[in-house]
Amino acid sequence: MSTPLTIRLARLEDANDITAIIREPDVVPRLASETVETTRAHVAAQLARCLADDSHRVYVAQDDTGRVMGYVAVHWLPYLIHSGPEGYVSELFVHSEARGQGLGKRLLDVVIQEARERGGSRLQLVNFRTRESYQRGFYTQAGWEERPDAASFVLPLL
Ligand SMILES: CC(C)(COP(=O)(O)OP(=O)(O)OC[C@H]1O[C@@H](n2cnc3c(N)ncnc32)[C@H](O)[C@@H]1OP(=O)(O)O)[C@@H](O)C(=O)NCCC(=O)NCCS
Numbered sequence: 826m827s828t829p830l831t832i833r834l835a836r837l838e839d840a841n842d843i844t845a846i847i848r849e850p851d852v853v854p855r856l857a858s859e860t861v862e863t864t865r866a867h868v869a870a871q872l873a874r875c876l877a878d879d880s881h882r883v884y885v886a887q888d889d890t891g892r893v894m895g896y897v898a899v900h901w902l903p904y905l906i907h908s909g910p911e912g913y914v915s916e917l918f919v920h921s922e923a924r925g926q927g928l929g930k931r932l933l934d935v936v937i938q939e940a941r942e943r944g945g946s947r948l949q950l951v952n953f954r955t956r957e958s959y960q961r962g963f964y965t966q967a968g969w970e971e972r973p974d975a976a977s978f979v980l981p982l983l
Contacts, residue, residue, distance in 0.1 A: 835883035842893035895919035
């Protein structure tokens, strides 16, 4: 039986492994149009911003060789209408070689634990309906509720 992966806070050196995860074809397909160096550069730059600011957290799961096989990013938003911060889970990705073994659930549990420690009011995320994770009910099985009354909007700027 393989050793369970260890979850820890991300470090800048994790940028390479995170790049490999998000460049898998079914994770962020549009990244195929840029070079791996470009992806690595923006991962490293955004990770550095997260590490420098307590309102952002990135957790990674590493195997016993130190390779990062999954990560979650959460951003603590001080909504004026809530008594505690709302956590926005912007990214949760597990390498295809490590999926279906409970790692995604463990990474979410770490975020929920941090939310409790921060006196958080709520967590939220966007899960595209085209994703296998949505179709297999990954978040509803973990207790998350899909909001029937809210539409998700974006204003593309690039
Ligand atoms: C969704 C994801 C984070 C779940 O992590 P995981 O470690 O595979 O999940 P766990 O082992 O903790 O939980 C198992 C559940 O995950 C989902 N899951 C498992 N393998 C999956 C896969 N290859 N693709 C998508 N979802 C999968 C299923 O809902 C599964 O439950 P089921 O077996 O009852 O159908 C991970 O599979 C992944 O990164 N998928 C691709 C990208 C993605 O959809 N990310 C979420 C963006 S919001």
